Amino acid sequence: MPELPPNEAPYYDAEYETMPRDRLRDLQFELLTETIALAYEHSALTREAWDVAGITPADIRDFDDFREKVPFLDKDAQRRYRDNRGDPFGGVLCVRPAELTAINSTSGTTGDPTLVAELWGGGFAGRPAIMYRDFWGMGVRPGDRVALFLFTFRGATYGFVQQLGAVPLLFDYGVEEIERLLRASLRHRPTALYNFGGTMINATAAIAERAGIDPVDAFSSYRGVVFAGEPLGARARGLATEWGMHLYEHSNVGDVTGCFECSAHDGMHFWEDTAYVEGIDPQAIDHRDAQPVDGDRVRCELVATALANRVAPLVRFRSDDIVEIDRSRCACGRTHARIWTIGRKGDEIVVDGVSVLPIDVWEAVERVDACGLGLFQIVRPQRQVDTLRLRVGHDGVAANRLVALAEEVRAAVLTSVGVEPEVELVANEELLRLGPPHKIPRVTRK
Numbered sequence: 001m002p003e004l005p006p007n008e009a010p011y012y013d014a015e016y017e018t019m020p021r022d023r024l025r026d027l028q029f030e031l032l033t034e035t036i037a038l039a040y041e042h043s044a045l046t047r048e049a050w051d052v053a054g055i056t057p058a059d060i061r062d063f064d065d066f067r068e069k070v071p072f073l074d075k076d077a078q079r080r081y082r083d084n085r086g087d088p089f090g091g092v093l094c095v096r097p098a099e100l101t102a103i104n105s106t107s108g109t110t111g112d113p114t115l116v117a118e119l120w121g122g123g124f125a126g127r128p129a130i131m132y133r134d135f136w137g138m139g140v141r142p143g144d145r146v147a148l149f150l151f152t153f154r155g156a157t158y159g160f161v162q163q164l165g166a167v168p169l170l171f172d173y174g175v176e177e178i179e180r181l182l183r184a185s186l187r188h189r190p191t192a193l194y195n196f197g198g199t200m201i202n203a204t205a206a207i208a209e210r211a212g213i214d215p216v217d218a219f220s221s222y223r224g225v226v227f228a229g230e231p232l233g234a235r236a237r238g239l240a241t242e243w244g245m246h247l248y249e250h251s252n253v254g255d256v257t258g259c260f261e262c263s264a265h266d267g268m269h270f271w272e273d274t275a276y277v278e279g280i281d282p283q284a285i286d287h288r289d290a291q292p293v294d295g296d297r298v299r300c301e302l303v304a305t306a307l308a309n310r311v312a313p314l315v316r317f318r319s320d321d322i323v324e325i326d327r328s329r330c331a332c333g334r335t336h337a338r339i340w341t342i343g344r345k346g347d348e349i350v351v352d353g354v355s356v357l358p359i360d361v362w363e364a365v366e367r368v369d370a371c372g373l374g375l376f377q378i379v380r381p382q383r384q385v386d387t388l389r390l391r392v393g394h395d396g397v398a399a400n401r402l403v404a405l406a407e408e409v410r411a412a413v414l415t416s417v418g419v420e421p422e423v424e425l426v427a428n429e430e431l432l433r434l435g436p437p438h439k440i441p442r443v444t445r446k
């Protein structure tokens with residue numbers, strides 16, 4: 001059990017969270033050296049890629065070597081390896097499967113889910129970081145209760161709550177659990193809720209009313225409510241504000257580490273002793289022509305290398321995620337970088353020369369009352385198209401109002417995106433069936 005700081009300490013691990021960046025960089029290189037030695041030795045996928053590139057760990061003497069010589073790895077390569085070789089872990093596992101203490105899976109929004117291997121105690125080098133530092137920063141302290149609303153990652157997730165000296169309350173991620181959450185919140189007064197997205201917040205309003213519970217009371221004990229997976233729409237954000245929720249956004253960093261907003265709410269921190277993160281020009285073909293994008297808050301493609309994962313470390317994982325990164329010191333005093341997620345490269349559609357990502361359409365769709373849940377799909381048969389086609393969910397308006405509604409959506413999108421779309425309207429329930437339960441694919445081929 002890691003030792004806890006005194007209750008009044010603002011940081012869980014002051015030394016690491018506020019480490020000067022030159023020291024952090026040295027520490028990263030030390031961890032990077034260990035990671036690549038391990039992956040080269042035990043991960044068949046990494047080993048094969050390095051053999052093709054004609055390099056070994058001895059060739060990597062500094063970050064420049066790493067950037068110039070080390071090939072990228074991506075999810076397709078992992079899936080290919082998995083399907084061709086019959087290895088469910090896609091060639092990245094560095095321990096024997098029998099040593100694992102948990103196997104999770106991703107939610108599979110953008111393809112079939114991939115497995116995430118865990119080894120409790122000993123899986124991570126160094127100090128507790130992800131979740132520990134973030135929840136302490138949010139105000140969770142020993143003796144507190146923490147509500148966990150979980151979907152694909154359940155398992156050991158509650159362990160970090162216990163190690164912070166707090167008690168987990170467990171719920172399944174689903175609308176049918178919301179009433180139980182509200183009642184348990186009134187009874188046990190938890191201080192943090194993880195993870196409660198836009199769909200859940202929107203559903204809570206009606207459920208609370210039916211149950212005769214005031215959400216303001218139910219959520220008044222929470223110091224932080226974490227949401228993840230998708231941007232939060234204006235409507236959900238409005239409800240959360242009305243109920244006095246302190247929202248914290250959370251996401252993942254190229255499947256290698258997590259990122260969380262801090263109290264400054266200005267981007268999500270990722271702990272740089274858990275990942276070495278690079279930004280590259282998204283147009284790069286491979287590592288040999290990949291131009292680094294180092295400027296703060298410039299759109300780039302995320303490439304991440306695990307630094308604290310001794311079980312299935314990904315080395316130079318090219319994520320397909322378009323992000324912005326800022327490495328300057330945050331107002332909260334931490335020195336670790338912050339990230340903003342913009343979208344997936346594979347989701348970009350170019351309409352008559354204008355680049356459009358789902359995030360660009362989102363706000364326009366939500367502004368239309370009957371489409372306030374913000375459910376929509378971009379129909380993307382290929383990257384370049386002449387017309388932007390949208391499938392948009394509505395909350396059951398009458399058939400004779402659909403033409404007027406489509407016109408309203410068209411006008412809203414034209415105003416925000418600068419492109420006039422073709423709009424197909426479908427009922428929200430129909431779109432939600434495209435699941436996984438908490439989010440829908442925002443881009444579809446047809």
Ligand SMILES: [Zn+2]
Pocket residue numbers: 262263264269330331332333334
């Ligand atoms: Zn911060």
